[in-house]
Amino acid sequence: MGYNTITMQYWLIKNERDCYSIDDLQKDKKTAWTEVRNYQARNFLREMKKGDGLLFYHSNAENETGVVGEATVVKEAYADPTQFDAKSEYFDSKSTTDDPRWSSVDVRFVTKYEHPIYLSDLKHDPFFNDMIVTRKGNRLSIMPVNKKHFTRIQKLGHE
DNA sequence: GCCAACGTTGGC
DNA sequence: GCCAACGTTGGC
Numbered sequence: 665m666g667y668n669t670i671t672m673q674y675w676l677i678k679n680e681r682d683c684y685s686i687d688d689l690q691k692d693k694k695t696a697w698t699e700v701r702n703y704q705a706r707n708f709l710r711e712m713k714k715g716d717g718l719l720f721y722h723s724n725a726e727n728e729t730g731v732v733g734e735a736t737v738v739k740e741a742y743a744d745p746t747q748f749d750a751k752s753e754y755f756d757s758k759s760t761t762d763d764p765r766w767s768s769v770d771v772r773f774v775t776k777y778e779h780p781i782y783l784s785d786l787k788h789d790p791f792f793n794d795m796i797v798t799r800k801g802n803r804l805s806i807m808p809v810n811k812k813h814f815t816r817i818q819k820l821g822h823e
Numbered sequence: 824g825c826c827a828a829c830g831t832t833g834g835c
Numbered sequence: 836g837c838c839a840a841c842g843t844t845g846g847c
Contacts, residue, residue, distance in 0.1 A: 801839065802841095
């Protein structure tokens, strides 16, 4: 994959495995990352640039919780359509089309790791100590990742 | 603007 | 299924 490693940013995007997994993304090739309803996560979504590297993380996956692959940003932030859909569970009556409260990006599948890096692996390796995802009680679903962490995880994933 | 109550996330 | 952590809501 032709990443532009000079300017790109790195992020971790979290999803419940049983809700939308890396296998689903591989099948779909591309998907709209919608339904984010947390302001901090939304702000990170809005900072994403086309071509940024995304670690795809499965939460609530029993002993398989962790980073399972990579995706990349193919469309930068736009208004999340689900906030205007009265039938959606994610409908937000206080959001207006003039000033949408929630954002989405489009992401494309890059790779599924041969060897997923589980949360327990990240917690046991001091190298990953300062990752946001290893912090106790962390509930953010979108978070920035350092290049050194991204690169190491990428390497471990393919080993 | 404080903070108690409540709801949700997510690891275990 | 439990529960700690934490975000959000709403009364004051």
